[in-house]
Amino acid sequence: MKSFEYAIPSSLEEASSLLAQSWGETEILAGGTDLVTSLKQQVTAPKRVVSLRNISSLKGITVQRQSVRIGAMTTLADLTANSAVKEHFPALVKAVQGIGSQQIISAGTVGGDLCQRPRCWYYRNGFGLFGKQGDTSLVLEGDNRYHAIFGNEGPAYFVSASSLGPALIALGATLKISGTKGKTREVAAREFFRTPKSESERETVLRPNEILFEITIPIRGLKNATYEVRHRQGLDWPYVTATVSFALKGGTASNASVVLGHVAPVPWPSAAASKALNGARIDASLAAKCGQAATEGAKPLSGNAYKLQLVKTAVKRAVLDAAAAA
Amino acid sequence: MNNEETEFRIEVPCRHLRNKEMYYQEHGQADDEFSSGLFWCGKTHESFGPDGQPSGKNECCRGRSCYIS
């Protein structure tokens, strides 16, 4: 890694003022589980790293009657230890458990999970965010087994690495972002992620000098679950994930949301799958139908058509898991 | 190539030719069903010699530009 200046401010405002106006000059350090790797791989080489560690207001979980507020610097371990989170958002707990590494769960933060950079191996090997050599997309011509099957019109073919993103979208979370001079704004979780169109953009709506500082999840009594297709049982990335949430009354679902992970440059809400759930009685055949619907519109690359089968299965099993939950 | 050279090829490999079996067998370059078939050059520490050509018991012999007896 290249030498950099290390700043450790004690307020959000101070932190924002230390961030540059363009990407790459400065980076935010939360738990460090992604950034430190990126620094070592030199996929980022900032002049300054701004740690959020000393901003105490960013840590902790506040449980209210109708929502749970989570500071962005709350560790994944603290998130899953919270009784309200466990009670209301099993989909979120499952998503964290799926990371499989106690070290990452202990050090990694909720905000950091949402802002982590893609794991695309072309990107990590120095071929840029879009994995290009000259005008050639190495992803399209090369090994794209772990790449996107949705939202892959290019130039981005990577998949969002966020473990929590799909669950937070399905649960209807809102994210609070602070800018310079104490200004804040709110975005829905599903609006937070975006697919960059140029190398100078990133994978979220954050501006270079903005900081994600809080996540609010409404308590709506929704059934919810996450299912991951993973191979190793320890630390590993999933091949595909699905989070579903829906209200269930008399066996019939409403207000459904189905969000896929690791299939697109952003967490991928599936309108077709949600539609298949709404107003339907949940049973095995409906779950399978929902899984099938979730594959609608997918455009696999040369080496990842197998993910369609995984999407079908993950969605089907998430639906059944959610319905079976107490 | 005459017969004399052919004989040299078999009997006097380059002094920099290495293979795993040399490290634990009495006669270093024995070749049997348990040998790795992998050779390297002790000069370059690559699977090829200073001339860029592959190392091997049939390759690293007298007549090659980088050969040393």
Added chain:
Amino acid sequence: MATAKWPAIDKRTLIGKRIDRADGPVKAAGVARYSFDINRPGMLWAKLVVSPHARAELVSIDVSEAASMPGVKATWKDDSLLGKEVQYIGQIVAAVAAETEEIAQEAAGKVKAQYKPLAHQANDRDPTLSKDKPATRNTGNVDEAFAKADVKVEGEYGIPVITHCCLESHGQVAELRNDELHVWPSTQAVSSYADVSISDASGVPRNKIRVDCQYMGGGFGSKFNPGKWGVISSALAKQAGRPVKLMLDRDLELMIAGNRPSAFAKIKVGAMKDGTLTAMETEVWGTAGMGGGVPQQIPYVIDRIPNVRLTAKRIQTNRGPAAAWRAPNHPQSCFLTMSALADTAAALKMDELEFFLKAVQLSARAEVYSEELRIAADLIGYKQKAHLRGDPSGGSVKRGLGMSVHTWGGRGHPSECDVTINPDGSVEAKLGSQDLGTGNRTVIAIVVAETLGLPLEAVRIEIGRNAYPTSGGSGGSTTVGGVSTSSRFAATDALNALFAVVAPKMGVQPDALEANGGYIRQIDKPDNRISWRNACALLGVNSITKRGVNVPGESEKQGFISQGVGGVQMADVSVDIETGVATINEMVAVQDCGMIIDLKTAESQVYGSLIMGVAYALYEEAIYDLKTGRMLNADMEFYRLSGLKDVGKLKVHMMTSKAYDDRGIIGLGEPPVISPGAAIANAVANAVGVRVPHLPLTPDRVIAALQKGGII
């Protein structure tokens, strides 16, 4: 008088028992210092500069900017490469040494190497890319045999390049002090490590090079030679006049420090209805990088099939070089052969155990394999669980059993050992051997203690230095046979020298004595005894040192060591056909290795092999981008190894009866890692009803096979 002959089974106090490894506590406590842990006063850190091109002409290397950076103390560049070709990504062209690792890394980035990129070739899947004359083998009349065969079964199979992924990477610490070069390498060959290239780089002759490797974190066949990193760190240490540490970073460890060649094959088997194998035809191809060859022992083990034809094609690729990988060529040959054979059993609708019991009659060890197959079947519950190919039960999770057989040589290597008995009763054994984590220290201690009739703690074992008597490198499963024999000889001779001193005092001839339970006593009158301590005190001020020498051919003739083992493994797997995820329920390994010195560390070798085998069966694969020639997963994120939760239940059964014990010692490091890929792949085929032809058995491959077979 003591004789070196191995003691009878009922007379052994330590040999063959389950004994904890001697260095377990220091390793578990983190006290054991590996090469990577060696830090010397004033030590510099070195980082390498490598080619970013899979093939290019190296035009120039300029280290001046790096050299002028504050904190940089030495630079090195390979001028011999100028105007020549670099042949793979990661090939070393220069290096820097600096006060800190970070400065060294930054300085390495400032070395300017100019290249003229050239067309490269990184594909190992297409046999037409082979430029060599194929190697061929032909026995019997293959065409006639196929014409007469009841069934002809054809398949295509593949096992990719994997790396060694040693948890301690390659490298060394080098220090020039008082005209001597001290090196602390991570190596499998302490006695022969100080090769001429290190002398040339440091200007220090071999008799002044001191090699020290007390603990090392795995080599698996890739750590015999000093490597270019060893040469460079020696040169940098000389240039800087300070110690230098050069250990590979994880990415380079995976890219350039060795790998196991790939092997792909089209195989056709001819058989009769009753399972009799009559013919096998194989076209096999693969890559070992720019050098090496292709695994060719096909058919493997079942090598007495009367009609065999083989064509082998090496594909040269601009990729990191292969190195011997635990049982070179055997895991590939085994996987290809056993897959084709299991497919033949399936085509015949024959029970696989019955089929393999018949097939092993066409091997050099029919009786051993037959016995081991029956034991393995009992241990895995074959009778209760077995079904023909394709789990007939409903549900998405299918269960299956698979099996494989393997062989290895494993004759002990040349080894010399000095055993010293001191007047205070203390004992030490010295030899230039090394413990790769296998239990070598423990084994030597057991042999010496057993020979001298002492408890284990009474014996000090000194290994890991080239100043000690020369002992072979740890490769080819040769260590236990080599060191046990040399240390047995040395300890026996030293004991006899002690008997000669003690005997007159006890009023007997030396040959009337034995060492037992901490005493030297008269064999036929055990009450006439003297404690070990008092016996040694009779030495006055002088110690006894005797050297034992293992000459493998001689020791084999005399029955101390032997070679040639057989092993059987069975796997019980579950496959979720909706996700393609294959998991291990249980692995059973049945293995012979002649006489066993430490049953516990022997079993541990087999457990370790099974874990390594699960990894390459289910997860491991070096993935290369063909367009750039770059290894895409040179990390431990997408280069997947198995974790503890992934390996299932492991059962190990060592063949220990007298007939096996009578053979003397045979090495064990390699054989048990040969079969897991084949056994697991056969179990998956047995579970899901179709062959998943390529390892590793990842969800994408399993799903592709299921879809092709119309299962989903």
